[in-house]
Amino acid sequence: MKLKLAGFMLVSLWAVNAHAQNGDAARGQQLSMQGDGSGAPCLACHGANGEGNAAGAFPRLAGLDDGYLYQTMQAYHEGKRTNPVMFMNIDNFNQQDMRDLAAYFASLTAPEPAKPSASAEQLALGEKLALQGDWDAYIPPCSTCHGPNNQGVDANFPGIAGQHASYIKQQLEMWQQGKRTSDPVQLMEAVAKRLSPEQIEAVAAYLASQPATQSAAQQ
Ligand code: HEC
Numbered sequence: 233m234k235l236k237l238a239g240f241m242l243v244s245l246w247a248v249n250a251h252a253q254n255g256d257a258a259r260g261q262q263l264s265m266q267g268d269g270s271g272a273p274c275l276a277c278h279g280a281n282g283e284g285n286a287a288g289a290f291p292r293l294a295g296l297d298d299g300y301l302y303q304t305m306q307a308y309h310e311g312k313r314t315n316p317v318m319f320m321n322i323d324n325f326n327q328q329d330m331r332d333l334a335a336y337f338a339s340l341t342a343p344e345p346a347k348p349s350a351s352a353e354q355l356a357l358g359e360k361l362a363l364q365g366d367w368d369a370y371i372p373p374c375s376t377c378h379g380p381n382n383q384g385v386d387a388n389f390p391g392i393a394g395q396h397a398s399y400i401k402q403q404l405e406m407w408q409q410g411k412r413t414s415d416p417v418q419l420m421e422a423v424a425k426r427l428s429p430e431q432i433e434a435v436a437a438y439l440a441s442q443p444a445t446q447s448a449a450q451q
């Protein structure tokens with residue numbers, strides 16, 4: 233696993249952003265309830281416990297890596313990850329505010345995964361893509377980068393297990409359409425562009441049904 237990751241030789245490219253820690257989770261909780269002064273409080277969309285919202289395709293934030301949360305908030309803030317809704321909600325926050333918010337959401341426990349609504353065939357196809365890939369189509373297993381159970385590796389490879397299927401699908405389609413471009417190396421663009429619509433549905437449904445963390449798996 234480590235060797236495979238090293239093979240991609242990515243880590244140094246993000247080293248600048250990788251030190252997001254030192255956030256104050258208690259202050260982050262306060263900020264999440266207040267909002268940035270012009271936007272809405274985070275819980276309006278991301279849920280009272282950071283669980284997100286499947287119907288709205290609002291991502292779960294609870295339990296994601298704090299470094300990832302910080303660097304993706306920074307990307308919205310700088311207009312690199314373009315989403316008018318999220319920009320409006322955090323444009324008045326400073327770097328420390330975003331560190332604190334990241335620490336808060338990272339400290340929350342991810343809820344148990346949703347009960348899958350997909351068929352057994354679809355889930356099996358999704359599992360195969362997530363853990364074995366589709367080498368005929370040059371698609372590596374998602375777990376190569378997102379970790380053994382797709383629960384995330386560090387700030388650069390977010391957990392995608394236990395994320396809402398609607399959000400996963402939407403983000404994969406955004407990469408296909410060239411609408412998510414904040415990652416300087418664009419690793420996901422290459423992967424997403426090789427996925428068929430059926431594969432996107434299947435892998436999103438499978439990942440959403442999986443525990444976000446080891447401890448969620450034991451519950
Ligand atoms: C009005 C709804 C709304 C509110 C309020 C909101 N968000 Fe979001 N948030 C979204 C949407 C929609 C996305 C996905 C946007 C995209 O496609 O990039 C998102 C994405 C995110 C992401 C990226 C998650 C990931 O997995 O990459 C983070 C982090 C985030 N929001 C943090 C916050 C914080 C912190 C607050 C409060 C200060 C907040 N959001 C308030 C709607 C909202």
Ligand code: HEC
Pocket residue numbers: 240291304361362371372373374375376377378388389390391392399400401403404414415419420423435436
């Ligand atoms: C070569 C490495 C690599 C592989 C393989 C890979 N990913 Fe990713 N993925 C990334 C990186 C890096 C990011 C973070 C991108 C960013 O921050 O913009 C990411 C982000 C994502 C996100 C966004 C998560 C969020 O919270 O916004 C989704 C969804 C995703 N990947 C799905 C998949 C799926 C499904 C597969 C397998 C079919 C896969 N990835 C395979 C590297 C990879």
